Amino acid sequence: MNPVQAPYPATRLRRTRVTPAVRALVRENALEVGDLIWPVFVRSGEGIEEPVPSMPGVMRRSVDKVVEAATEAHALGLQAMCIFPYTGIEERTEDCAGAWDPKNHANRAIAAIKAKFPDMAVMSDVALDTYNINGHDGFVEDGIIVNDRTVEALVKMALAQAENGCDIIGPSDMMDGRIGAIRAGLEGAGHQDVMILSYAAKYASAFYGPFRDAVGASGALTGDKKTYQMDPANSDEALRLVARDLSEGADMVMVKPGLPYLDICRRVKDAFGAPTFAYQVSGEFAMIKAAAQNGWIDEERVMLESLMAFKRASCDGVLTYFAPDVARLMNG
Structure with missing residues (x-):
């Protein structure tokens, strides 16, 4: 852009x-x-709403209560929800078989929302961490998170979600080749209209801590995720990952976390022009909430300003725990 303007005082930008x-x-x-x-x-369970201590105002809900939340969201004009399962340590196994159980509570929630609100877009999470006794997004063999065996499991997981009515598959695992494998699986099973929103540039970030509490992964995780999630020092690598996922059949791409990686959002959008999303992750949310509770910031203004930053960085949309609060404000 080459702005043309007269010298002051003919131009007064104020x-x-x-x-x-x-x-x-x-x-x-x-x-x-x-x-x-x-x-x-x-x-x-049933009839359960339990607070997530590290995420003020956020709940873990049983399926019936998720449907109640969807009813509120629908009334507020929210058009999309993303379902993440919480699993206790007793529900986790080394073979992660619960991940592709068509009747696990995440899949039942997807089906229940779609039954009541067919027009609502429901997104899923595809990764093994919430079903894995080791807390990792992939199978662990001899201390190594293995790629190809994990991808086979992720395809089964995505197909179970699609069978339950999921509109948008969200692979968050960062395994190589999983987008192509999931796309082929969906096509082969007749789910050609199911979209993939790939977590293409997901960083090994310290901002995920409260989320791991919310899904029960904090106590289960052994080691870290640095061998498969991105190094926060890298940006060119993000473009390579996005290019790969788009070439394998992703319909949309995601940058995660959000605010600390706005430069990546802008580079991705400028380079590819594909629908680009960001995730305002749990740590970002929790920091705003904690500062507001201490009276250090104006929660409402900071919430809106932080979300506007994503739009300014060319994001088409944002995953955010603030969604109902924003919708209430916009609806007056």
């Missing part, structure tokens, strides 16, 4: 900031309810 009406006219980006995907945690 003129377009004088009133709210004028500021609205020249505003470059807008945040809308349709930009938001609401991540929700589902657990076993």
